[in-house]
Amino acid sequence: MGSEQQGPGQQGAGEHLLELVDIEAGYGRAALVLRGLTVRVPPASVVCLVGPNGAGKSTVLKVASGMLAPRSGRIVVGGRDVTGRRPQQMLQAGLSHVLQGHSVFKEMSVAENVLLGAYTVKDRSEVAERAAFVRDLFPVVAQRWDSLAGVLSGGQQKQVEFARSLMVSPRVVLLDEPSMGLDPRATNTVFEQVLRMRDAGTAVLLVEQNARHALETADLGCVLDLGRVHVSGPAADLLADPQLGELYLGQRRASGSAPHPTTTTSPREPA
């Protein structure tokens, strides 16, 4: 593997919105899943975590959103140490988590689903302002505002989830596999919306099975393996690294030998 590149796993602490530093975390008494992992999210960026199944990508997001307390390490949001806080406190600190799978309430309207995201916001004018903001950012949300969420397509429902996550004006949105179950066209739209969120001022920490597409979208990337950052750097550099491509992105070797069959196949666990 090429030498470590400058990126979210290696760069020094500075003006970052989110810093996960030397995190060790696991489930119950089971062995550690994250083993000294450091990831930093700068402002106005999309940072993507890729790597084999079981590397710990979703676990990173659970630690960041307070769903799983780390055994050691620090979580810093906007320069403030928030290690050990619960999910609602993490939300108030500025970390909004869009979980894997679909989480819209199908029997409720798009409006009701989106406004649920503002349940911690007491100021009604702030809620109205924020609703106008997300309707502007996600046109389909505005167009289908009064529709039942259950009649929307999978990609449209994902945008409702994005809109809901932005209702609290988060500093960083944590997105767990937003393209899961979507067809290529809907996947393209969802990735375009990820960039719109970034451009509108919310940084994104993204976990994706679709590693190539995610790195093509992201500014920075981290390849995780065995609960550590294996290599990190500008996403374009990771994409251009032939060895990373062979191991994690399903690229063919120059010699023409067969590629790994999926973008996430572990070099340790050939399919």
Ligand SMILES: Nc1ncnc2c1ncn2[C@@H]1O[C@H](COP(=O)(O)OP(=O)(O)OP(=O)(O)O)[C@@H](O)[C@H]1O
């Ligand atoms: N709730 C849980 N309880 C116990 N073990 C868990 C739990 N969630 C995840 N794990 C284990 O933690 C490890 C890392 O899982 P995680 O979901 O973070 O990996 P991942 O890199 O996101 O993989 P995938 O791409 O398959 O989702 C795996 O071995 C998984 O079995």
